[in-house]
Amino acid sequence: xxxxxxxxxxxxxxxxxxxxxxxxxxxxxxxxxxxxxxxxxxxxxxxxxxxxxxxxxxxxxxxxxxxxxxxxxxxxxxxxxxxxxxxxxxxxxxxxxxxxxxxxxxxxxxxxxxxxxxxxxxxxxxxxxxxxxxxxxxxxxxxxxxxxxxxxxxxxxxxxxxxxxxxxxxxxxxxxxxxxxxxxxxxxxxxxxxxxxxxxxxxxxxxxxxxxxxxxxxxxxxxxxxxxxxxxxxx
Numbered sequence: 001x002x003x004x005x006x007x008x009x010x011x012x013x014x015x016x017x018x019x020x021x022x023x024x025x026x027x028x029x030x031x032x033x034x035x036x037x038x039x040x041x042x043x044x045x046x047x048x049x050x051x052x053x054x055x056x057x058x059x060x061x062x063x064x065x066x067x068x069x070x071x072x073x074x075x076x077x078x079x080x081x082x083x084x085x086x087x088x089x090x091x092x093x094x095x096x097x098x099x100x101x102x103x104x105x106x107x108x109x110x111x112x113x114x115x116x117x118x119x120x121x122x123x124x125x126x127x128x129x130x131x132x133x134x135x136x137x138x139x140x141x142x143x144x145x146x147x148x149x150x151x152x153x154x155x156x157x158x159x160x161x162x163x164x165x166x167x168x169x170x171x172x173x174x175x176x177x178x179x180x181x182x183x184x185x186x187x188x189x190x191x192x193x194x195x196x197x198x199x200x201x202x203x204x205x206x207x208x209x210x211x212x213x214x215x216x217x218x219x220x221x222x223x224x225x226x227x228x229x230x231x232x233x234x235x
Contacts, residue, residue: 089233
């Protein structure tokens with residue numbers, strides 16, 4: 001009930017409140033590129049898991065785009081959305097405040113005493129990808145340094161940009177909007193997570209024609225140009 005109410009409040013705050021116009025539920029990491037691509041749409045940006053929960057509870061949307069295949073696949077199996085299609089890829093990086101007071105230069109430095117690390121919560125795509133990367137590197141012990149687990153990637157970015165944490169794991173595309181506040185550190189290539197973004201039309205979409213047009217544009221030349229410009233990879 002609470003997540004559904006939050007979704008409704010977010011839509012009202014974005015100029016919604018009636019049933020006119022395309023409504024898109026999308027992962028927080030897609031905020032900037034989707035708003036540029038479809039400025040007239042109503043958006044609900046949040047963690048992919050939270051959005052999936054809202055859709056299961058009956059929230060009204062026309063399109064769902066996630067930062068992981070996990071939740072679209074589950075919703076498709078339940079008949080909530082139509083077959084998902086992958087439209088973009090991404091990669092993880094480690095970010096630190098621009099002045100980097102903790103002197104972090106690599107993942108190994110995260111194990112130093114007193115380091116404040118912020119990550120996505122378990123079940124949130126950025127949180128699951130982060131744990132997969134750390135597991136692949138044999139560095140799960142750095143999770144002992146976590147001071148905050150966020151509901152979406154923008155929460156991680158915000159904590160580091162404001163200097164409330166010494167480091168955090170985010171998508172590479174999240175760095176550009178806050179480049180004056182943070183800098184990124186690349187992860188070892190062998191540990192990179194396979195970050196995939198699927199999109200699907202909601203099964204009971206009220207604005208099906210608009211939803212189809214948006215998805216085709218996203219998968220077409222306009223969408224690919226916008227995604228590439230924002231730093232996303234293309235499948």
